[in-house]
Amino acid sequence: MSKKTLRDVCLKGKRVVMRVDFNVPIKEGVITDDTRIKGALQSINYVLEQGGSLVLMSHLGRPKGKGYEADFSLKPVAEYLAKMLGKPVTFAADCAHADAEVSALQPGGIVMLENTRFYKEEEGKVKKTDEMTEEEYKEKKAALKEKQKVLAQKLATYGDIYCNDAFGSAHRAHASTAVICKYISESVSGFLMEKEIQYLGNAVENPTRPFVAILGGAKVSDKLAVVNNLLDKVDTLIIGGGMAYTFLKAMGHDVGNSLCEVDQLQYANDMIAKAKANGKSLLLPVDNIAADKFDAEANTQVVGNDIPVGWMALDIGPKTTELYAAAIKSAKTVVWNGPMGCFEMKKFAAGTFGVCQAVADSGSISIIGGGDSVSAVNKSGLADKMTHISTGGGASLEYLEGKVLPGVAALSDK
Secondary structure: OOEOEHHHOOOOOOEEEEEOOOOOOEEOOEEOOOHHHHHHHHHHHHHHHOOOEEEEEOOOOOOOOEOOOHHHOOHHHHHHHHHHHOOOOEEEOOOOOOHHHHHOOOOOOEEEEOOHHHEHHHHOOOOOOOOOOHHHHHHHHHHHHHHHHHHHHHHHOOOOEEEEOOHHHOOOOOOOOOHHHHHOOEEEEOHHHHHHHHHHHHHHHOOOOOEEEEEOOOOOHHHHHHHHHHOOOOOEEEEOOOOHHHHHHHOOOOOOOOOOOHHHHHHHHHHHHHHHHOOOEEEOOOOEEEEOOOOOOOOEEEEOOOOOOOOEEEEEOHHHHHHHHHHHHOOOEEEEEOOOOOOOOHHHOHHHHHHHHHHHHHOOEEEEOOOHHHHHHHHHOOHHHOOEEOOOHHHHHHHHHOOOOHHHHOOOEO
């Protein structure tokens, strides 16, 4: 990795302001999944072991950016982390006014700031309304960008070194993820960020072949650039989930009431042609599990690629699962983003879990690219068989698209 990491800087007696991804699910004040907190522990413990102190910052959910909202407070996360570490975590109730808490920090101590997104300037985004003229929009945007710089400068005063360990937010050019780097002398990667970049980067740029990518999920439009970019890199591209039916429709099949983006039919045809021209294998379903309604108790039937009128395909069929498993079996590198069907409903989970089993059995370098794929792998009980499970859905996708992630680009070079 060409960017500095925590290993490259002296931490003794230093205060590290660390961006973590503690955007965890909380129900009635109780954290229901602590995966992201556990993911940051290696970096947190390393700083403390090296004689440094920590100021942790994160976002949680999507508050309105107009101040405190109880449902999005990070206080329960600070309390949970304290129990996990077995040491106090001081909570600062306002991320932009935490001087007292930060100045009291001693080596080995931790402060956690309140949700950075309680400030609109963290994201620095202005929503254009119908009443707003283009000139007004530009003025508001420029004014908010100036405020974003001020917030970033303030956050930078809390530390001697900045560390970004929030891969899940690395595709955002926010005050706490990228802009802050302009106002602090050293900006380094945490160990989770390093691991994400190492696995995803190697998979895309220097894969051990054969390289198989599996794309699923609902919409082609969410993965336009990913499909295009991966067809330059992979040996085999497998497509499942709702997005497959746009491809099948483009090939002339009747898809019934299945999810289909008519405005993407030409794109689908272009990608089929590109795969053929590049000598790449593009695998699409050969059979499907169709339902008479979108319901866990729906009537189902196995059909070919012409879905009956009034029915919808909600999973790949058994022959398709076998076809995909055979392609995965020979792979040395597998990247998977998106389920093969509506796996949350038992009747439509077999395809996703079948592919999951095939990836687990392949012995390949297997990278699960965030989002619903992670949920599916966890639900299958095969998570420990995967080489790397990414913590960033959107960030993983943008990395697979070949985009530069602002939160990575802003870090100090080695």
